[in-house]
Amino acid sequence: MARVDAGQQDTEDGGLRPAIEVSDLWAGYNGQAALEGVTLAIEEGCLAGLVGPNGSGKSTLLRVILGLHRPWRGEVRLFGQKVDRARRLLGYMPQVELVDWAFPVSVFDVVMMGRYGRLGLLRSPIRRDREAVWRCLEQVGMTDLARRQIGELSAGQQRRVLFARTMAQEPRILLLDEPFTGLDATAQHDLLNLFNDVRAAGKTLLVATHDLSCVATAFDHAACLNRKIIAFGEPRTIFTEQVLNATFQTHLLLVNVEGKTYVSYQ
Amino acid sequence: MSAISDLAAYLTDPWASEFMLRSLLALVMVSVVCAVMGSFVVVKGMAFIGDALAHASFGGVAAAFVLGGNIYLGAAVAAILTSLGIVFVSRRSGLRFDTAIGVLFVGAFALGILIVSRQEGYIVDLFSFVFGNVLGVGQSDLVLIAVVGATVLVLVAVFYKELLFTAYDPAMAAAAGLPVAAMQYGLLALIALTIVISLKAVGIVLVVAMLVTPAATAQLLVQRLHLIMAVGAGIGILSSVVGLYLSYRADVAASAAVVLTATVIFLMTFLLSPRRGILGLRRPSILTKAEEGYGGPR
């Protein structure tokens, strides 16, 4: 796949604001800091990874960007606008552990929920919404299973349904929380292909994950997070032993085989 | 010929009297509203809340009783205050939801006992709210059940999309800009109102069964929330008719007979349901998923 080389052009964008701009963000829970001065800028049309171990603040950062968690300090701008005015631009896919798979809703119902934010209070879905849902289901190859209860799907199918719901929001920016966790290689690959299609359509994706190999091979940018931003840039250049050890600390295993470094994360 | 007309008479006789019809009407209305709200209770695992609100309403019933106020109003105030208190305390204090419930409902219930323990004499009337006395339902009770019940159903219909989304995935609903807190408070308030209109017909002790059992039975049969509501309502109506009839024939408490009928329907469905029943076949898709080694519904 073609990738725009992150060169000097990146910095001067003719006054265009980045898709996501986070500046000096502090946030936490009950007085305990989870994010300490996070600053980050992600360009439009970029597939960016947010990597870090469990508890490093990935979900918290996504929740702050979404306006679900109030930061102590700092601010978030989307294309230069404040979040509360730009909520429509965002699509969100929560961590799978937060999803209630036993809930009595069909695949179609779940994807339709992506439309509810646009619909607003008291309005029922109209034909346009149903068409959008079918389009998103088709995009992820789930039209045949639209009537299935969501618990009766494989993990890979469940993930594609959640992604279809995110797409049904018609977002320009997608925030995805640990989309690869628990998937086998094939399902991971399928999902990554979907991400590439979406990026090719000009959308921006910020993906929280601890799957380093995926980010290293397929992502434009990566931010290494452990309460602070340890490094930000092209995965190839920033995934050094030093940065990764600082990010993952003792959780990370670095293995050097035939001049290539393999990393695994427990 | 005469055997058939005898049988028909045996089945229809009990419904000849006006108070039986009034009782049936009350039970049917209550069971429909209970099934609709009970569907939320069942899919969100809130049975404990239902029971708690019913018990908490006792505090209001007792207070209204002693003060000579409207008993329904007292029950409604106590149940709604407790439900709002539960959400408020658990959102603010970081206490677990069920802990907040345990603390608040027992408090309200104890208040009721305290008030009643000072009284002598009228306790019998109070017991009709504790154990239910559907045969004592009067015209004004019917009107109240109809008006409040219809209000609850209309609100659920109007806010169905929001209630569904908030119940299913509150984080995503909040991200989409839905008023999640209002929906959570509102859902509990609607459950509280449902309990209040059920008090006279089924009583504090048994109302949780009317909320949970028909909806739980429906969940064994269908897999979308609105269908669970519809099927649950049907099962509730069936339980009301059969239970009330049996209570007339066997001369036993109507509320207990209705609840036990619903319980029997649940057990039979549980054993025979094609989808999840013990004797039924499981769907191939579930087997496939198990073979693939994926985690099932959590």
Ligand SMILES: Nc1ncnc2c1ncn2[C@@H]1O[C@H](COP(=O)(O)OP(=O)(O)O)[C@@H](O)[C@H]1O
């Ligand atoms: N709701 C919460 N209440 C209290 N602490 C929380 C909550 N959510 C997360 N935390 C804490 O904030 C830190 C960052 O968590 P999180 O953002 O979930 O990390 P990640 O998504 O990278 O695993 C962790 O130390 C976690 O324990």
Ligand SMILES: [Mg+2]
């Ligand atoms: Mg997380």
